[in-house]
Amino acid sequence: xxxxxxxxxxxxxxxxxxxxxxxxxxxxxxAYLQWYRQDPGRGPVFLLLIRENEKEKRKERLKVTFDTTLxxxxxxxxxxxxxxxxxxxxxxxxMDTGRRALTFGSGTRxxxxx
Amino acid sequence: DAGVIQSPRHEVTEMGQEVTLRCKPISGHDxxxxxxxxxxxxxxxxxxxxxxxxxxxxxxxxxxFSAKMPNASFSTLKIQPSEPRDSxxxxxxxxxxxxxxxxxxxxxxxRLLVL
Numbered sequence: 174x175x176x177x178x179x180x181x182x183x184x185x186x187x188x189x190x191x192x193x194x195x196x197x198x199x200x201x202x203x204a205y206l207q208w209y210r211q212d213p214g215r216g217p218v219f220l221l222l223i224r225e226n227e228k229e230k231r232k233e234r235l236k237v238t239f240d241t242t243l244x245x246x247x248x249x250x251x252x253x254x255x256x257x258x259x260x261x262x263x264x265x266x267x268m269d270t271g272r273r274a275l276t277f278g279s280g281t282r283x284x285x286x287x
Numbered sequence: 288d289a290g291v292i293q294s295p296r297h298e299v300t301e302m303g304q305e306v307t308l309r310c311k312p313i314s315g316h317d318x319x320x321x322x323x324x325x326x327x328x329x330x331x332x333x334x335x336x337x338x339x340x341x342x343x344x345x346x347x348x349x350x351x352f353s354a355k356m357p358n359a360s361f362s363t364l365k366i367q368p369s370e371p372r373d374s375x376x377x378x379x380x381x382x383x384x385x386x387x388x389x390x391x392x393x394x395x396x397x398r399l400l401v402l
Binding site: 207217218275277278279 | 378396
């Protein structure tokens with residue numbers, strides 16, 4: 174069965190360091206992979222989308238990589254700030270499963286210490 | 288644009304009562320999605336619509352749940368009768384484009400507590 178795995182343990186890092194979050198998946202061949210940010214009491218907010226033929230995407234301090242061989246995406250936040258503290262969700266499309274909509278991982282909580 | 292609007296923001300009800308959640312998508316968006324989020328199961332897709340037509344309702348838990356989209360600017364998710372295990376945060380999201388996998392814009396959610 175299809176599975177999306179994100180580290181359920183919170184990631185604690187010091188301000189200014191690079192945060193790296195991992196999204197692994199099995200039994201999917203997604204055409205898209207997206208990352209969302211969710212703050213407590215709010216809905217997820219879109220950050221980045223990367224396509225299967227793209228290896229890397231950047232937006233300001235954010236960088237996403239997509240390795241379709243390893244079935245893994247890495248999400249990096251450079252020069253992290255306390256304001257980056259939130260839960261980060263990865264989402265995959267399910268075109269190859271016949272379910273043409275996004276499936277979300279359970280998310281990883283990031284805590285940036287000042 | 289005001290973004291996706293959901294109401295109510297909070298709902299507390301007793302088991303057996305009918306609950307209706309409402310959503311107004313972003314104007315011009317073709318797709319509307321209903322999700323449920325709990326600590327145990329994360330963010331689950333319940334149903335989605337394309338141009339007001341339900342496309343995939345395989346995530347709807349059971350017959351107690353129903354969703355409608357009578358026009359492009361309004362959708363409802365109804366639970367009748369409600370049960371304590373329905374307690375969760377329910378999100379509505381919308382997107383534009385030719386595919387349902389495109390970037391989604393979420394509303395603030397409705398926090399439902401069934402006693």
